[in-house]
Amino acid sequence: xxxxxxxxxxxxxxxxxxxPIQYVGGELNATNKDWDAAEVRWALMYPDAYEVGLPNQGVxxxxxxxxxxxxxxxxxxxxxxxxxxxxxxxxxxxxxxxxAHRPVRAFDLMGISFSTELGYTNFxxxxxLAGMPLHAVDRxxxxxxxxxxxxxxxxxxxxxxxxxxxxxxxxxEIVLAISAVVREWKxxxxxxxxxxxxxxxxKSGGVYVPKFxxxxxxxxxxIQRVVPNRPGVPWRIAKHTLMDxxxxxxxxxxxxxxxxxxxxxxxxxxxxxxxRGCRFCQAGMITRPVRERSIEGIGxxxxxxxxxxxxxxxxxxxxxxxxxxxxxxxxxxxGDRYEGSNTSLSLPSTRVDAFNITLANEFSRNGRRSGLxxxxxxxxxxxxxxxxxxxxxxxxxxxxxxxxxxxxRQVKLYFMCGLPTETDDDVMQIGELAKRIIxxxxxxxxxxxxxxxxxxxxxxxxxxxxxxxxxxxxHETTDARLQKLRDAVRADKKYGKAIGFRYHDGKPGTIEGxxxxxxxxxxxxIEAVWRDGGRFxxxxxxxxxxxxxxxxxxxxxxxxxDLDWYTVREREYxxxxxxxxxxxxxDRDWLWEDWQDAIDPDGALEVEDCRWTPCFDCGVCPQMDTxxxxxxxxxxxxxxxxx
Amino acid sequence: xxxxxxxxxxxxxxxxxxxxxxxxxxxxxRGRLRFTSHRDFARAFERAVRRAGIxxxxxxxxxxxxxxxxxxASPTGAASEAEYLEIGMxxxxxxxxxxxxxxxxxxxxxxxxxxxxxxxGALADRLQGSAWQIALPGVAVDHARSAVDGFLAADxxxxxxxxxxxxxxxxxxxxxxRLVARSDxxxxxxxxxxxxxxxxxxxxxxxxxxxxxxxxxxxxxLEQTPIATRLAQGPLDTDExxxxxxxxxDRDAP
Numbered sequence: 025x026x027x028x029x030x031x032x033x034x035x036x037x038x039x040x041x042x043x044p045i046q047y048v049g050g051e052l053n054a055t056n057k058d059w060d061a062a063e064v065r066w067a068l069m070y071p072d073a074y075e076v077g078l079p080n081q082g083v084x085x086x087x088x089x090x091x092x093x094x095x096x097x098x099x100x101x102x103x104x105x106x107x108x109x110x111x112x113x114x115x116x117x118x119x120x121x122x123x124a125h126r127p128v129r130a131f132d133l134m135g136i137s138f139s140t141e142l143g144y145t146n147f148x149x150x151x152x153l154a155g156m157p158l159h160a161v162d163r164x165x166x167x168x169x170x171x172x173x174x175x176x177x178x179x180x181x182x183x184x185x186x187x188x189x190x191x192x193x194x195x196x197e198i199v200l201a202i203s204a205v206v207r208e209w210k211x212x213x214x215x216x217x218x219x220x221x222x223x224x225x226x227k228s229g230g231v232y233v234p235k236f237x238x239x240x241x242x243x244x245x246x247i248q249r250v251v252p253n254r255p256g257v258p259w260r261i262a263k264h265t266l267m268d269x270x271x272x273x274x275x276x277x278x279x280x281x282x283x284x285x286x287x288x289x290x291x292x293x294x295x296x297x298x299x300r301g302c303r304f305c306q307a308g309m310i311t312r313p314v315r316e317r318s319i320e321g322i323g324x325x326x327x328x329x330x331x332x333x334x335x336x337x338x339x340x341x342x343x344x345x346x347x348x349x350x351x352x353x354x355x356x357x358x359g360d361r362y363e364g365s366n367t368s369l370s371l372p373s374t375r376v377d378a379f380n381i382t383l384a385n386e387f388s389r390n391g392r393r394s395g396l397x398x399x400x401x402x403x404x405x406x407x408x409x410x411x412x413x414x415x416x417x418x419x420x421x422x423x424x425x426x427x428x429x430x431x432x433r434q435v436k437l438y439f440m441c442g443l444p445t446e447t448d449d450d451v452m453q454i455g456e457l458a459k460r461i462i463x464x465x466x467x468x469x470x471x472x473x474x475x476x477x478x479x480x481x482x483x484x485x486x487x488x489x490x491x492x493x494x495x496x497x498x499h500e501t502t503d504a505r506l507q508k509l510r511d512a513v514r515a516d517k518k519y520g521k522a523i524g525f526r527y528h529d530g531k532p533g534t535i536e537g538x539x540x541x542x543x544x545x546x547x548x549x550i551e552a553v554w555r556d557g558g559r560f561x562x563x564x565x566x567x568x569x570x571x572x573x574x575x576x577x578x579x580x581x582x583x584x585x586d587l588d589w590y591t592v593r594e595r596e597y598x599x600x601x602x603x604x605x606x607x608x609x610x611d612r613d614w615l616w617e618d619w620q621d622a623i624d625p626d627g628a629l630e631v632e633d634c635r636w637t638p639c640f641d642c643g644v645c646p647q648m649d650t651x652x653x654x655x656x657x658x659x660x661x662x663x664x665x666x667x
Numbered sequence: 668x669x670x671x672x673x674x675x676x677x678x679x680x681x682x683x684x685x686x687x688x689x690x691x692x693x694x695x696x697r698g699r700l701r702f703t704s705h706r707d708f709a710r711a712f713e714r715a716v717r718r719a720g721i722x723x724x725x726x727x728x729x730x731x732x733x734x735x736x737x738x739x740a741s742p743t744g745a746a747s748e749a750e751y752l753e754i755g756m757x758x759x760x761x762x763x764x765x766x767x768x769x770x771x772x773x774x775x776x777x778x779x780x781x782x783x784x785x786x787x788g789a790l791a792d793r794l795q796g797s798a799w800q801i802a803l804p805g806v807a808v809d810h811a812r813s814a815v816d817g818f819l820a821a822d823x824x825x826x827x828x829x830x831x832x833x834x835x836x837x838x839x840x841x842x843x844x845r846l847v848a849r850s851d852x853x854x855x856x857x858x859x860x861x862x863x864x865x866x867x868x869x870x871x872x873x874x875x876x877x878x879x880x881x882x883x884x885x886x887x888x889l890e891q892t893p894i895a896t897r898l899a900q901g902p903l904d905t906d907e908x909x910x911x912x913x914x915x916x917d918r919d920a921p
Contacts, residue, residue: 035699036804036892039744044702052714052774280714282700282707282774334714334772366731 027059030117031125037115041108045283046074049122052280053332055091055098056124062097063210064203066090067121067131067168069150071143072562074102074122078279079287081341082137082174085274086195096203099123099131103146104153106559112153119154128154132206134168135199136187138176141539142532142562144183148554151186158551160188160235165217171202171231178263178310179487179603182539182546184234188222191231192606193263193310194296196272198230223254232261232606239544239602245584247543247600260607263310265650269296270321273328280333289337289370290329294322294354298343299642299652300375301631302401303412303622304443306486307343309615310608312644314635315653319350319357323661326358330367337368345371346380347635349655355386357661363389374398375415381426396427399438402446403454409628410445412618417457421464424476428465434475435461441506442483442497442530445623451505454478455512459519477524478513480506482533486540488608490618492601495594496537499530506530531569535561537591538576543602546590548579609650611643683725686734686755689785690765691914696747700776705740708777712752715772721765724755738794739900742873747897748780749797751913753790783917793913794867796844796903799874801861805890808850811859814885815848824880830870839880842872845908864908 038044059065068087070077077083083100090098099121104112112118119128128134128150136147152158156167163170172180172190180190191198202225209221216223225231236257240248252259266272278290295316298308317325326338340354348354351371358369369387374380374397384396400420402408408415424435439454458478465474482502485494506527514520538546552575560566576587595601597616604612621629631640635654645651696703703711713733716723725731734755741747762782770779803811818824824840845864850857865872874895881887901913 031699038702039892043704044744045704045707048699048702050700050774050776052711280711282703282711284706284710288710331718334717336713336717366725366733 027126027130029125030120030127033115033117034120034125037111037117041111042105043075043283046102047104047108047122048282049125050282051078051122053277054123054279055087057091057097059097059124059126061094063095064097064133064207065131066096066098066133066135066199066203067101067126067128068098069101069128069134069136069147070103071136071138071146071150072103073105073560074281074283075285077102078281078283078285079291080137080139081275081291081293082139082195084279085272086135086137086199087279088275088277089196089272090199090203093200093203095207099126101128101150103143103150103560109149109153109559119150129156129167131168132210133202134170135195136170136172136174138172138174138180140562141176141182141536142567143176144539144550145554145558145561147183148186148551149559159185161185163188163218165214167218169206169218169221175307175310176540178306178606178608179540179542180232180234180606181239181544181602182542182550184544185547185551187234188218189225189231189233191264192261192608194266195264196266196274198264201228202231223256226254227256227258229258229262230264233257234544237605243584245589247602249600250602250605260605262607262648263609265313265609265648266296267315267650267653269293269315269317269653273317273321273325276328276332278329278333278335280335287339288335289339290326290333290335291339291341292322292325292329293317293342294340294345294348294351295342295654298347299634300344300347300414301412301618301633303410303490303618304401304440304483304486305343306489309489309610311343312609312642313650313652314347316348316655318655318657318659319354320657320659320662322354323357323361336366337370339370339372341372344375346374346383350657351383353656353660355383359386359389361661381423381430384427384432385430395434395436396432397436397438398423400457401438401440402443402450403439403452403457404450406627407443407446407450407453409630410622411440411443412622412628412631414630417460420457421460424461425464425468428474429468433469433471433473434477435465436477436479437461439478439480440483441480441527442502442533444491444494446497448505448508451509452512454480455509455516455523458513458523459516462519462522475522475524477526480509480525480527482528482530484533484537484540487601487603488610488615490615490622492541492615493595493597493599493619496534496591497530498588498592499534502530502533528564532561532564532567534587534591535567535569535572538572538587541602542590545580545583545585549576552579607647609642609644609647611641611647614640614642683727683731684757686724686757688756688759690754690756690760690762691783691785691790691917692752692754692766692769692779693781693914694750694752695778695780696741696745696750696776697778698746698776700774701746702744703777704743705737708740708750709735709737711773711777715769716754719765719768719772721754721768722756722758722760724757738791739797739867739871741897742875745874745895745897749897749900751790751794751900753785781914783914786917786920788916790913793902793916794900796864796866796901796910797897798899798910799861799863799865799877799895799897801863801874801878801893801895802851802854803859803861803889803891803893804854805857806859806888807857808848808859811848811861811887814881814887815846815861817885818843818881819846821884824884826876826879826883828870828876828879837870837872837876839872839876840884842866842868843877843880844903844905846877864903864910866903866905 226233297314724734766782899910902911
């Protein structure tokens, strides 16, 4: 049955909304396929505004991987702003894709990539605008199967009522496997309806279908058990790990938007995973092991991406890009290759060491000198041991000294507040460190105009990390500590003016904490907030703490739990955590021991990186049948063919 | 419109190649891509230049930027057959070849219509007026004509427009040299078409301003969203109320 484009109805309305180009599509390298020729159709959503969602690598990769199959069609949809939502509701225009402006409800599958929990309300807006029932149990055979992915899907329990399924880990292979199951089920004439296809997916062991699991609670509110309620459904659901990144050089045809977006560059993922072992870092824990793309693979992707997009900046992405075994050669050879072409290279995530200054110099050869950002995360040596961020104050000073002596005038430092065992003094140390940095900078550069910006975020404990049991610091204490720090820095006559200070209040962190470590009961809070108008919670101008706190109180009134219970409460070893049945490969006992090592009263014990020390049994490789894939390969960038 | 500087500063960081040729380019914004803002178009054009491998000149300095200067961009949401820009080249190229390369590097809907090698004289000086066509779906032509008569009979039609420094009152009548209503024979339902020629004043009078003026002076009532298309920009013949080709001089000069 042909599905008509909604664009003719949308077009006359576009002049009345802000930034209409975001709803128009027409990006370079976008794919428009014949609806009727496809057997399986996906609507892929990033649950934030187009300008944030379009550059997302995950969506772009899956969009391309799916569309490469002639029997699959994939289109994209994003969160619409409030003005557009109103126009759509007033004119009965459902949630649409930007590719061919087809109604989302007409698709077989809807895949949503959750990088952050703060996209949950936007997701509800989209399914509601699509005309689908909010609750998965109310959906019929004509509704798409709604599948969550992305890092937040490692604990999808708060949105368990609204999704049909969740997938953990790398999406490239599992989206094809899911497509094959749906294709077969449709070809058979959809036997057993919606439940049957979900059951087939659940039985595979790689797709979590929340409604096939019953959760029971103890009188005090803790979870008693999570049990499959259908035969053949596995007790635990495993994450997916893509091996051999060189075999998956995506995106091959990167999308180039007409609208301005948050990342105006071509990005190459130079490796996936991280084993630095920072205890707060969910990304580092759930994406193990490290799998590098080779220097040749990187070179080919950079050239292809620049040719196809015309971007003038290339970002080398990963969780800690300077850790690539051949990053020095990659930087030097790319620098040589693009010298004089007005193409700039950037390395978004770097750790604190002097080697990065060498890299930064290599990357700024074309003259574009972006700022340098380092993330010591903790203010004192003691606290950095607790979080296993193995960098000493002297390392930090040496690194920034190198930066200032090489001509950088501004350095940005990122810290967290509210880490386990943290005291006022640990946070005040951030100020002392900043002063020492300016002092050293003035000495080595001989100049007085150098600056350093201290950027501080509130720590939110995340599932599948050693800190998953930790108490989250309440936002009142967080704000008080940061106020004290800011006052102390501002009062300093000698250095105060050279130190910039950026932090957001702690309230959004409390709600992020609720959504990160919440269970299925939190779904009621999300729904109540959304019904009350909650949208774009990741945007400070739209976020309302009072709405979230108020709705949490109302929605959980009949339960023995509340907002504090989910956030500031420390958990015990024996407590069943809402995500314990979701397997990121990490051995629970190893996580617990690492947690105990962090808070050891005699001082925290540090864990090395398994890339250059023996395995310390986090459990991922044997559990997931994976292995570390790193260089050096000793190879070089392939010479470019003459254009 | 700023003019392109031909000689880079040799003292600046990242010295760049000098400009040896300037090309003047006419482009169109069509269909759904009329919703691109001027900034959106500028980014898309710069990327197209890079993809097409056009030897464009760059400014020197810490953040080199390509030498492109834009003239009188049409408002977001208006279609256009006649937008103009000028680029500086580090190597002399064939204008037709550049047209083909750029057009295929741009998404369909952003189309390169014409490229000529610049001759002396500023392009901006030749962009004296615009010819617009404004489609008014749902509006009967008789209604539109009576609004036009009311508008043209007035010596001054004051409208309000939100400017950077707040709400401002301006006259939208003086800049209008020609205004005619006719019916759109191709349209299924009633649809009036306005043909408008405006002189480029400061601030420039845009199609929305003319419609606001028709509402206040002629009682025009709109049924649906109007669609404005700029058909031409160029030298004005004020007697005839017509707009000429601003690139004719570049094309025809020896």
